[in-house]
Amino acid sequence: MLRYLLAFGLLAGSTGGATANDSVAEIGAGGLVLxxxxxxxxxxxxxxxxxxxxRVDYLFRNNSADDVETIVAFPMPDIAFNPYEGNSIPVEDDNFLGFTVEVDGMPVTPELQQRAVSAGGIDITGLLTGAGVPIAPYDAYEIDMSGVAPADLATMKAAGAVEMAVATDGTTPTGMAYPRWTVESAYHWTMTFPANAEVKVRHTYTPAVGGAAGVFFLMEGAGSALYADYEKRYCIDAPFVNGAKRRLESADADSGPYYTESWLSYVLTTGANWAGPIKRFRLVVDKGSTGNLVSFCGEGVSKTGPTTFEMVKDDFWPERDLDVLFIVANR
Structure with missing residues (x-):
């Protein structure tokens, strides 16, 4: 029996969009990797x-004469706690992307492993748990450290894991602290690919979509560094830009709609780690509403519905990750 370590890829951490106060960074996520x-x-x-x-539907095939027994893992995106920039977290619990997986139509319940790593790369998981401090305080801007032993608190400070909060006078400690560590999470389970057989795998999650209160690339204008980045990352072209301008110009200042940006990142290149190319790859991007716009890089993309766009490739080798830009109409 052959053994491999597989991973359901979420191999990108927070990816930077614009970092203004009215923006939230998206978190790159991906599919199965090996x-x-x-x-x-x-x-x-x-x-x-x-x-x-x-939503990702795979049809895998084990082309060997032996069963392949695997430890399969789904690494969640790393979450770095930083009070100066928010993270786009859909669900504030350990399974913050609402991840689910099915194998041949049967649900799989994975186990969770989490680690806390300080800014200096020190594993502080044991230190935090021993001190009664949560490893993943997704819903907490500040953490109450008043019950933590002074020696443990000193170790956390030395590791660069916390920044102590002070009162408005700028000097008086409040007993609270800002977390400064990164949470590394992975779901894992055991799975077997039968010899010379096919296996269907589906996994779903809620994407950690970033966004900004406005249309940044139009604010900056053509010729700006941001505009050039959007051309490279999202392949914005003249029809897309003109469509965005028309929407902004026609929007009523009082009643809207009000247009904002949303960003979605997907780690696609890990698909190249399997045996051979992806024999049949189909991408469907749904912009959600007919009033929205969408732009992403792809070849042979066709409009297949009022809100959907599709790209189909045979013998596909993913050479770049996928970034999607939405212009969203809000009322």
Whole structure:
């Protein structure tokens, strides 16, 4: 029996969009990855992306005469706590992307492993748990440290894991602290790819979509560094830009709609780690509303519905990750 370590890829951490106060960074996420395999191939992959859900349907094939027993892992994106920039976290608990997985139609319940790493790269998981401090305080801007032993608190400070809060006078300690560590999380379970057989795998999650209160690239204008970055990252073109301008110009200042940006990142290149290319790859991007706009880089993209766009490739080798820009109409 062959053994491999597989990972359901969320291999990107927070990816920077604009960092103004009225923006939230998106968190890159992806699909199934493997530390190289000569026997397990992706026969087909259908990837559905929207601001509300990411859904991936795979058909794998074990092309060998032996069963492949695997420890499968789904690394969640790293979450770095920083009071100066928010993270886009859909659900404020350990499964903050609402991740689910099915194998041949049967739900799988994975186990969770979490670690806390300080800014200096020190594993402080044991230190935090021993001191009664939560590893993943997703819903807390500040943490009450009044019950932590002075020696433990000193160790946390030395590791760069916390920044103590002070009162408005700028000097008086409040007993609260800002977390400064990164949470590394991974779901994992055991799975077998039967010899010379196909396996269907589906996983879904709510994407950690970033956004900004406005249309940044139009504010900066053509020729700006931000505009050039959008051209490279999202492949914005003249029809998309003109459509965005028309929407902004026609919007009523009082009644709207009011247009904002949303960003979605997906780690696509890990699909190249399986045996051979993805034999049949289908991408569906749903902009959510007919009043919205969407732009992303792709070849042979066609409009397949009022809000959906599709790209189909045979023998597909993903050479770049996917970034999607939405211009969203809000009322």
């Amino acid at each position: 530390g190289r395999s000569d026997v397990v191939s992706i026969e087909s992959e259908t990837l559905y992306l929207s601001m509300d859900q990411v």
